[in-house]
Amino acid sequence: MSDHRIVVVGGGFGGLQLVNGLKGTGAKITLVDRRNHHLFQPLLYQVATTILSTSEIAWPIRHLYSNRPDVTTLLGEVTGVDTAAKQVTLRSGLTLSYDTLVLATGATHAYFGRDEWAPVAPGLKTLEDATTIRRRVLLAFERAETEIDPVTRDALLTFAIVGAGPTGVELAGIIAELARKTLPREFRNIDTRKAKVVLIEAGPRVLSSFAEELSAYAQQALEKLGVEVHLGEFVTDCTAAGVKVGEKFIASKTIVWAAGVQASPAAKWLNSPADRAGRAIVEKDLSAPGLPKVFVIGDTASVVQNNGKPVPGIAPAAKQQGAYVAKVIRARLQAKPAPGPFRYWHQGSLATIGKSAAIIDFGKIKLKGWIAWWIWGIAHIYFLIGTRSRFAVAWSWLWIYLSGQHSARLITQKETMREEN
């Protein structure tokens, strides 16, 4: 075993793919994450919308590497990097020395400088975000059921989603289905089918990373589910009473933020140049400028494709970067020539709208409708980690498909009416 120390910060798609790719190199790898679990983020919106349960899409990171004695997993929050001393500092005060460092710390949602909107318009990046949104959506229906004032009741039954990227579209579709198909028979005083789901997008179309015809199809599918789609409109305020769109005010007690991305502070830690979203601008081999032993990958790296377009902030891109940097490090450790510059291969884009519509954009091939939905489902089950989760998620989906009933409809955490203990 060599004594080359590799510190990897972040156990997301990029970080895991990197650690997987370093198997057998003999380097001593330390994987640090501030959460104890890897999260399958593409399905997080399904936790927020009562379809899946938290443990179906998250796995303890240290369990994934129980068979890799070369990998040490640490739960800790990185607060800075000393590139001169080659050390990473954790909030606990612990420092980790590295020979090679890989920052794969991801991104979070951003409020365009209006962070005061965060409490009333939660975003969707962590399991807690998902259970927060789930709680708020379910509580809105519960409160509407006992609300006597019709104006308040309407505001409780209005769900505003800001941002029509995949997350916003998927949330809007399922909340609409929940209101129209799952819940109606369970309430006695309100008609949940009258709930309004409003999707607000500043750009000219939904799912702008897809081909225009697929965007149009997605919008139709949303509208068929009863979603009100507002395009080309900017959110100017979010409060507990509702959302202001341009000069219009939409009374809504439940706002979900699915717009805006802010990279983690990796670039700041390195004193490296960053793009507008805070992503570190990296060299062609994904190393930081002037720091050949420090790599930045995934959503916190700003990488440009040959066609001049930026590499998108999606799971397959992060995985490709993790696999690539593993190759670069392996070549160095074995004193072999370095691989050529990183090249992103776009495998395609997928998104779902509710229970049986989806769109897939493979570039030349474009699919929509139920075929796309099945491909989407099978692909996602395939990419889940571990046999157990695949069975569990497949079972949950099959159950919903057959019974129409969502299973994970629990209101938990602090905003409930439980006695605090």
Add this chain to the structure above:
Amino acid sequence: MSDHRIVVVGGGFGGLQLVNGLKGTGAKITLVDRRNHHLFQPLLYQVATTILSTSEIAWPIRHLYSNRPDVTTLLGEVTGVDTAAKQVTLRSGLTLSYDTLVLATGATHAYFGRDEWAPVAPGLKTLEDATTIRRRVLLAFERAETEIDPVTRDALLTFAIVGAGPTGVELAGIIAELARKTLPREFRNIDTRKAKVVLIEAGPRVLSSFAEELSAYAQQALEKLGVEVHLGEFVTDCTAAGVKVGEKFIASKTIVWAAGVQASPAAKWLNSPADRAGRAIVEKDLSAPGLPKVFVIGDTASVVQNNGKPVPGIAPAAKQQGAYVAKVIRARLQAKPAPGPFRYWHQGSLATIGKSAAIIDFGKIKLKGWIAWWIWGIAHIYFLIGTRSRFAVAWSWLWIYLSGQHSARLITQKETMREEN
């Protein structure tokens, strides 16, 4: 449909059995609970110990009655009862008028007047309690992994459980197994097998509701798993540093409270006589003294069996009481003679110790070991609500049985190191 209004407070085992038993009476039933879900409490310790996930043992109450137009479900916390005006008051200010009232509000854990212990020694009654304990147990191992001071590390690796009833025994058994079987290969700096699980009981034996021979077997099974059993010892203090047992101090960063039960304030709401644990003393038909149209059932009622012993605070007893009161109410509505006084039929007691030991006390028949464990498992799957959960729990257990790996090992909620948003 008659216009007899029945208000049922509490959607636990007693409340649900009552509502089920009232099917077809035509009465207008309102079921109020401060949580949106019914909880299968006998398996709650498995959520606390990373075996099951929250949605596998909890179901939205209103979903259970979607096919019963006579049942209205309300999420709300009852704060009092006006027996003269026949009204129930909710915290929201809402009042519900009743012709018949059934209080099935259960019990919570009690600290024998030492409520200041609650923050350091959480009990196990709600889903949040379970995820709190899960988080603390998992975080203790995580922190021990990076702890340099050996004294602190030992305190982090010492788990103190107060109370050796079924919950305490089940928690101790699984935490010991987690440390000895599930986790060892995943940590690099600590040997999780050296973790100490201490079970502290004031009485002379563990599981005192079982026959002595079964208690003895359970204690042996615990000790085989490495649990340190302290009998006849009283906890005199709980702090963030550990637990004081008599004059001894056990340094422990993770304390779980599984002792002491305190009834909900149902007796207070009614101004009714109560026993020492606060349970309302009821008539032979489970009505409150002097209030023939108000019934109290389940853990919040104090009922004495013919043999002079109290009816135990367990799920089957609550269910029997719910079914009985449904019969009483049905007879009244149909102007038929009332059934005889309530009689509790003890079907037996079950408890598990870790992955393949259990004890069953049917009175004459006593079982232990793996046969008991299988009966225990099948019985619990049978009593779960809904096909989906039965499959999901069976699958989770089968997976753990085959792979030895617990699936629900997520650290969530506020004490984690996530950035607050």
